[in-house]
Amino acid sequence: MERVETIIVGGGQAGLATSYHLKQLKREHIVFEQAEKAGNAWRNDRWDSFTLVFPNWTIRLPGAFYDGNDPDGFLTKAETIAYFERYVERFDLPVQFKTSVLEVTPLADGKGYQVTTSSGVFQAKNVVIATGAFQKPKIPAFSADIPTGILQLHTGAYRNPNQLPAGAVLVVGSGQSGMQIAEELYQNGRMIYLCVGSTPRVPRRYRGRDIISWLTATGFLGQTVDTLPSLKARRASNPHLSGKDGGHSLNLHQFARDGVSLLGHLAGVQDGKLMLKPDLKESLAKADKAEKDIVGMIDRYIEANGIDAPQETLPDFQDGYSSEVITELDLGSANINTIIWAIGYTFDYSLVRLPITDEEGFPIQQRGVTQYPGLYFVGTSWLYRRNSTTLPGVNEDVEYIVAHMTKY
Numbered sequence: 001m002e003r004v005e006t007i008i009v010g011g012g013q014a015g016l017a018t019s020y021h022l023k024q025l026k027r028e029h030i031v032f033e034q035a036e037k038a039g040n041a042w043r044n045d046r047w048d049s050f051t052l053v054f055p056n057w058t059i060r061l062p063g064a065f066y067d068g069n070d071p072d073g074f075l076t077k078a079e080t081i082a083y084f085e086r087y088v089e090r091f092d093l094p095v096q097f098k099t100s101v102l103e104v105t106p107l108a109d110g111k112g113y114q115v116t117t118s119s120g121v122f123q124a125k126n127v128v129i130a131t132g133a134f135q136k137p138k139i140p141a142f143s144a145d146i147p148t149g150i151l152q153l154h155t156g157a158y159r160n161p162n163q164l165p166a167g168a169v170l171v172v173g174s175g176q177s178g179m180q181i182a183e184e185l186y187q188n189g190r191m192i193y194l195c196v197g198s199t200p201r202v203p204r205r206y207r208g209r210d211i212i213s214w215l216t217a218t219g220f221l222g223q224t225v226d227t228l229p230s231l232k233a234r235r236a237s238n239p240h241l242s243g244k245d246g247g248h249s250l251n252l253h254q255f256a257r258d259g260v261s262l263l264g265h266l267a268g269v270q271d272g273k274l275m276l277k278p279d280l281k282e283s284l285a286k287a288d289k290a291e292k293d294i295v296g297m298i299d300r301y302i303e304a305n306g307i308d309a310p311q312e313t314l315p316d317f318q319d320g321y322s323s324e325v326i327t328e329l330d331l332g333s334a335n336i337n338t339i340i341w342a343i344g345y346t347f348d349y350s351l352v353r354l355p356i357t358d359e360e361g362f363p364i365q366q367r368g369v370t371q372y373p374g375l376y377f378v379g380t381s382w383l384y385r386r387n388s389t390t391l392p393g394v395n396e397d398v399e400y401i402v403a404h405m406t407k408y
Contacts, residue, residue: 004030006126006405008114009101009351012041013061014379015130016084017398019093020062025406031093032117034100038326041132042077045156050077051243053176058392061269062399072210073360103377104129105353112374117136125375126405129352129363131248133343133381133389139153143341145269149369150331151338155181155327158340161188168193174283175199175237178342179250183242186260193261193329193336196252196283197343199237200290204249206298207309211241213299221387231360234382237344239310252284253317262323274329284320292391308406347380368401376401 006022008015011033022029033247040051052059064087075083088095092148100118100273104127107114112125137154146152151165155177168191171182175197186192202211215221226235240250256262264280295314302309347361356373358364363377367384370376378397379389387393 001114001121001123003123004028005124006128007032007113007122007124008128008130009104009115010099010132010379011035011088011095012130012132013084014132014389014394015128015229016087016095017092018128018130018402019095019404020087020091023093025061025402027406029094030122032101032115032119033095033097033100034118036098036388038095038097039081039089041134042080042084045134046077046346047155047181048077048160049244050173050180051075052080052377052391053238053241053243054390055243055247056391058212058216058390059083060392060395062395063082063091074247077209088172098151099238100181101351102132103351103353106372108372111371112115123316124374125247126376128376128378128401128405129349130379131349132146132379133347133401135152135348137341138344138346139341140266140343141272142268143339146339147272147331150336152341153338156182161185162179164190164338165373167191167335167366169335169338169340170336171195171340171342173342173344174240174252175342175344176239176241176250178340179240179252179255180242180244181340181342182255182260183250184244186255186258191259191261193263193334194252194255195263195266197237197265198281198283198286200239200294201251201287202239202241202249202291202294203314204241204247206295206314207302207312209309210247214301216392217296218297218301220297220384221390221393223238223386225382225384228382233282234360234362239294240287242294244348251317252287253314253319253321256323257317262320263326263329269331272331274331276327276329278325278327280325288330297373368397369404374405376405 006029008018008031011031015031019031051074056066056073057184059066105114115122115125170193171178172195182192182194242250255287267277268275365377369379383397
């Protein structure tokens with residue numbers, strides 16, 4: 001049985017950042033990644049026209065800050081994959097691809113862990129779980145009630161409009177992925193029905209800057225988990241944004257103006273009919289309020305710090321409020337032949353054979369450090385800050401757990 005000082009489970013951005021720091025410290029470690037190549041999430045779980053929604057200047061993996069000639073642009077899918085491939089190669093990180101971790105169990109003497117993989121069994125003093133925030137596609141149980149002739153896809157399996165059969169498309173969920181996919185499809189001439197959730201909205205640019213610049217400066221993205229009203233708030237979606245075509249805003253009212261049929265939450269399916277909650281306008285109001293609250297916060301920050309930024313009044317679209325509130329929709333009559341589930345992912349840390357998750361499925365930890373010596377988490381939503389899973393935010397958490405690990 002091979003012994004390694006530290007095993008990192010997952011070769012995404014969090015796992016690679018952890019490996020970078022351990023490599024700089026000359027600490028023995030190995031990264032197990034089940035995919036064949038680097039950048040798996042971007043390579044195999046994103047659509048063809050995908051771009052990052054954070055500007056290029058925010059790409060800050062340790063040792064590889066963005067230094068290209070388009071800091072305000074947005075990396076494409078191919079460019080993002082290439083970035084991760086170069087990262088592994090440039091720093092010669094010890095990533096073992098095509099290796100799935102099956103379970104992590106504590107050793108009997110309490111001095112480390114046994115890690116069972118598809119390539120053998122290992123022992124390690126430290127184990128870092130870096131499997132990311134998007135692990136298992138979330139699809140409701142009532143999807144089994146949908147007629148068999150209708151194609152069902154999760155956003156992770158969607159690639160482009162040509163992949164779908166002819167006819168209308170139902171997109172369930174209005175988070176970032178759902179909104180971007182719905183926009184691509186209706187701009188491609190498809191009739192779109194969109195089940196709207198409570199995801200907030202922000203403008204792509206405001207008062208002369210990209211919104212991410214303002215959200216960084218005001219501390220919004222750096223908000224710590226202890227400031228949330230409840231732990232359930234960790235599941236809140238990121239605001240609507242797109243980096244496609246140089247970056248632009250996404251607005252449900254604009255969607256309605258462009259012909260998208262907005263619907264409330266999907267509650268179930270009976271006899272080929274969608275059962276919908278009558279909460280569309282409540283969801284629209286939440287998105288509208290979120291935008292007003294966030295730009296109000298930015299306005300106050302600008303005034304308080306004497307920043308020279310041009311005044312701006314955002315468009316006040318109201319088209320969505322004119323949409324008919326539908327509580328039942330026949331899939332056949334609407335000619336819906338495709339359903340895209342855009343309701344996110346669920347966590348799955350069952351490979352760790354210890355009670356390490358709370359009632360919400362989140363790992364029980366403090367800044368990535370668990371109660372079990374040598375067991376750590378990185379790359380998880382709201383691990384410490386709002387931006388814990390992002391390219392500009394993940395390194396802070398990684399530095400903390402590496403410092404803790406090497407100290408003890």
